Amino acid sequence: MAGSAQHAQWSSRWAFIMAAVGSAVGLGNIWKFPYEAGEGGGGAFVILYLLFVLVIGVPCLVAELSLGRRGQKSPVMTMKSIAEEEGRSKLWGLLGWSGIIGAFIIISFYSLVGGWVLAYMVKAASGFAGLDAAASTETFLTFIADPVKPIIAHFCFMAITVGIVARGVQGGLEKAVTVLMPALFVILLLLVVYSGVTGEFTQALAFLFEPNFHALTGDKILNALGLSFFSLSLAMGSIMTYGSYLPKDVNIPKSAITIAAADSAVALMAGLAIFPIVFAYGLNPGGGGGLVFMTLPIAFGQMPLGIVVGTLFFALLAVAAITSSISLLEPGVSYIEERTGMDRKKVTAIIGLLAFLLGTLSSFGQPGNLLGDVHFFGGMSIMDVKDYLTNNIIMPVGAMFMMIFVGWFVSRKAMMDELAIEDRSFRIWYFLVRFICPVAIFAVFANIIYDTIIAPMMAG
Ligand code: PHE
DSSP states (O other), X not given: OTTXXXXXXXXXXXXXXXXXXXXXXSHIIIIIHHHHHHHTTSHHHHHHHHHHIIIIIHHHHHHHHHHHHHHOSOHHXXXXXXXXXXXXXXXXXXXXXXXXXXXXXXXXHHHHHHHHHHHHHHHHHTOOTTOOHHHHHHHHHHHHHOSSHHHHHHHHHHHHHHHHHHTOIIIIIIHHHHHHHHHHHHXXXXXXXXXXXXSOHHHHHHHHHSOOGGGOOHHHHHHHHHXXXXXXXXXXXXXXXXXXXXXXXXXHHHHHHHHHHHHHHHHHHHHHHHHHHHHHTTOOTTOOTTHHHHHHHHHHHHSTTHHXXXXXXXXXXHHHHHHHHHHHHHHHHHHHHHHHOOOHHHHHHHHHHHHHHHHHHHHHTSTTSTTTTOOBTTTBOHHXXXXXXXXXXXXXXXXXXXXXXXXXXXXXXXHHHHHOOOHHHHHHHHHIIIIIHHHHHHHHHHHHHIIIIIHHHHHO
16 A cells, blocks of 8 residues: 555556546546536637647646656655755655645535536436426526535545545555446447437537637636646646556556547547537537536437436446546545555545535535625636636646756656657657746746736736
């Protein structure tokens, strides 16, 4: 187990790939990607997102996995020990902290949405027959406005996560991911085919891929960047921790490309499953976080075998969410376990409970719920604030510093040893890490600062 004298390890490359894909593929792809693409205006957002995944996400994934494997510890101690080894300040350990804290904030609301998925799985089992767009919207809004039901579901989701993480790397994490990820892929494919045949497929395609770059404001660009990090599980310590369980002989760049490809494929498939239905039923593509819950049930209500397909879909979405949430809990657990030597089960339960409590606020902050009228910064709900803080600030800033660390503060030779790839590929990666990634991330922020502060000042 992690934290005992022998640091834990994945049992094979396949197990690692499945765990990392499991971490990456989750609510970010199936719940978040479609509605953010919808709010972002479609095509241009999607193209930009894919570009960010390729040019920033993949190099960052490679960097984070390498740091993890080199450090062989929890994110904080990994950052500290590599910094020390390279004769750099121990303050780099703060990057580990920002990951652990970010992951804790994310899991608090991630588990709530995971709970929604569990609740919908139960609803799907009794069928959505006869549900039209209005009724479907109403069902969802009534559910999230309920002060108790979503909390129970949120608790169940967190309990499952805690149960798996408590069992450790090979006994818990690995077993959960190796069968279920491939199953998710198959069912999603089925849904795409169904939507394609019965829904407005061409309109969906046009919406997702025809770029209208005017729709891209600075904030939308930051959303696309944040989503690419979120979706790949970057800069939250998750990937670093998973990297620390990685055997030496696994090729990191190859793995990173596989992970990113699977992750993007699932996001696009989710879009292709959801938008044909959105357009066929006249739903609003920019309708926000309820999109997947309001659209797909309509299709399940009408298709033959809808009860089976619907239940299966939400079951697998729950699994995808769980394989991500375990990776959100793991960094904090591995750190506390490493520092205190406390029993893994106890640590997991305590962190899980705290995250659960923080998550209840996100539920109470939903429209119509107990704190539904509480808003911050021009209309953000509690969940929006946590989401914005992690996706749009902690993740990109954390990733930027991580790239600066790897590109400028760790020796080139150390990274070459870790990656063991041919010279040309290494040079491309190193160039992206040193220059393109930090500058691009910085530019996205500078653009927003210009839009929101400097331009209005000059105009006024
Ligand atoms: N990548 C996960 C998803 O798309 C979420 C996640 C973010 C997991 C950060 C771990 C770390 O659902």
